[in-house]
Amino acid sequence: xxxxxxxxxxxxxxxxxxxxxSKGFDDVSIRELAAAADVNVAAVNYxxxxxxxxxQQVIVRRFVGQRDNTLHALDGILSDxxxxxxxxxxxxxxxxxxxxSTLSSPGGGSFMLLVAREMQxxxxxxxxxxxxxxxxxxFRAYSMALMDVRPGLKQEQINxxxxxxxxxxxxxxxxxxxKSGFDARSEEIRMMIRMFPALGLxxxxxxxxxxxxxxxxxxxAIDSLYPEVSP
Numbered sequence: 699x700x701x702x703x704x705x706x707x708x709x710x711x712x713x714x715x716x717x718x719x720s721k722g723f724d725d726v727s728i729r730e731l732a733a734a735a736d737v738n739v740a741a742v743n744y745x746x747x748x749x750x751x752x753x754q755q756v757i758v759r760r761f762v763g764q765r766d767n768t769l770h771a772l773d774g775i776l777s778d779x780x781x782x783x784x785x786x787x788x789x790x791x792x793x794x795x796x797x798x799s800t801l802s803s804p805g806g807g808s809f810m811l812l813v814a815r816e817m818q819x820x821x822x823x824x825x826x827x828x829x830x831x832x833x834x835x836x837f838r839a840y841s842m843a844l845m846d847v848r849p850g851l852k853q854e855q856i857n858x859x860x861x862x863x864x865x866x867x868x869x870x871x872x873x874x875x876x877k878s879g880f881d882a883r884s885e886e887i888r889m890m891i892r893m894f895p896a897l898g899l900x901x902x903x904x905x906x907x908x909x910x911x912x913x914x915x916x917x918x919a920i921d922s923l924y925p926e927v928s929p
């Protein structure tokens with residue numbers, strides 16, 4: 699692919715991610731997408747064969763990197779012969795990689811809005827791609843890792859554990875992005891930081907504190923609900 703074609707595709711993907719997040723799939727026209735990307739209308743069909751496939755490629759572009767980073771980090775702690783990971787390390791790896799991939803990457807906030815819209819919509823335009831490309835590979839890998847470090851866990855218990863951890867992650871991601879939408883000198887920011895001082899930290903410090911909290915909170919909950927059984 700020529701450099702110019704590559705740039706055109708990237709502009710369309712960037713424009714689509716922003717528009718789909720702010721307006722939803724159904725309320726964004728191909729003409730609007732083309733105008734936002736500063737390309738002609740035919741470029742959408744030429745590069746993506748329509749709006750539906752463009753939507754799916756937006757999901758793939760964002761999630762493939764996040765998925766690969768998350769799985770690579772997990773493999774790193776599991777394959778280290780000098781380290782026998784415990785349940786806290788497995789949870790911390792998932793939380794830390796998820797937060798970094800979302801908060802530290804440009805457009806992460808817009809993409810979270812896009813995902814939220816898709817999850818709430820009765821029309822599931824990109825759900826198959828979303829679950830196939832991201833959710834299932836990560837879910838399988840972390841389910842196996844949790845079973846490996848805590849053999850007594852059953853699959854149904856792991857389903858609840860994973861849902862709880864991901865729910866916490868999304869909560870703290872949306873808190874950060876909510877804060878980022880206000881003027882730094884606004885009263886809203888001051889109130890948010892008074893209620894939750896961690897929002898006044900730098901992004902890296904926020905990620906570190908949230909990671910430590912979710913890891914400790916989730917580990918304690920698992921130890922309480924499903925205590926480790928001695929062999």
